[in-house]
């Protein structure tokens with residue numbers, strides 16, 4: 193018995209070491225990847241950068257700006273590709289600046305920060321503002337909620353990801369027993385690397401569940417339906433393998449390229465080359481057919497399930513401080529555009545009053561770029577949502593996608609002010625119609 197224990201104490205550290213080195217082998221460390229900030233000064237230079245952004249897979253463009261008056265565009269580039277990028281920029285006299293020489297150092301420090309923050313983690317309890325959690329950890333937390341809030345939290349597995357992860361949907365109400373209230377549906381992490389989005393979804397869940405009196409007004413006549421992680425496989429992959437992964441993980445016809453942009457795979461005005469791509473090498477790859485991803489199917493099914501009472505659909509993304517309204521696929525506006533605009537205005541004003549945070553809002557087509565096959569166009573075009581919106585949360589870290597753990601609190605508390613104000617405006621406009 194004692195020798196067995198003794199053996200165990202020898203093998204356990206060895207096993208842990210092996211597990212850790214296995215994990216390190218799988219982890220793309222982005223060694224010597226550099227971050228440049230580019231400053232286009234006219235439309236021609238901006239157009240060049242847009243063309244470069246599409247010349248995949250050479251450069252990872254981490255931001256997108258439509259107007260050249262806005263601040264710079266950040267690019268993550270490997271050391272082997274940096275030379276040819278700079279040659280091009282110099283040829284076209286685009287101003288640029290090296291802002292980070294080796295992002296692997298930052299990524300490693302962030303991983304350590306996150307792992308340290310989780311040392312005291314006692315699932316199913318989580319500290320929303322204390323760490324970034326994996327999909328498995330988030331699910332364990334969600335699983336505990338119906339028991340902790342039996343009258344107010346209902347959890348349903350609405351479908352499965354390609355790699356068979358359960359996609360869970362939490363419904364929060366005020367416990368008054370009324371059924372079929374109108375719905376506010378919030379999803380997050382359709383794009384894997386946008387880690388701050390699930391953090392906000394979790395924060396909203398905590399606020400609504402732990403402070404029912406404070407939030408009585410937004411819970412009285414509405415059910416809140418929340419899916420904190422849509423792209424479960426991609427999101428898990430950003431924790432285990434590659435921090436800047438965006439797409440899903442289902443293979444494509446091209447063995448070189450895995451994954452689809454879920455937010456270009458929705459079946460309303462799907463398949464336009466302006467706003468999506470048929471090339472699996474690109475980050476906005478739309479796939480051969482709409483809805484051939486299990487994850488976009490699940491969001492579709494949720495939207496359709498609630499379509500007779502879907503008053504507000506909010507899809508959380510990062511980054512850029514935008515409230516993006518349909519349409520993404522055309523410069524035209526949907527019939528209720530000006531109502532949606534006033535909801536966005538309520539959110540932006542609440543945030544500026546609370547923290548001086550500045551959000552731009554309006555049609556996604558005008559504010560950012562064309563998007564074909566995104567979830568908000570589908571929500572309004574097919575699922576009858578009164579208001580649908582993509583919220584691009586604030587940037588964090590060096591690339592915008594990678595805030596530090598210490599940034600979570602500031603971003604989620606500010607964003608919740610905006611989300612709550614928008615919910616109030618939706619309720620003010622539409623509650624009596626139901």
Ligand SMILES: [Zn+2]
Nearest residue numbers: 383386509510
């Ligand atoms: Zn996104």
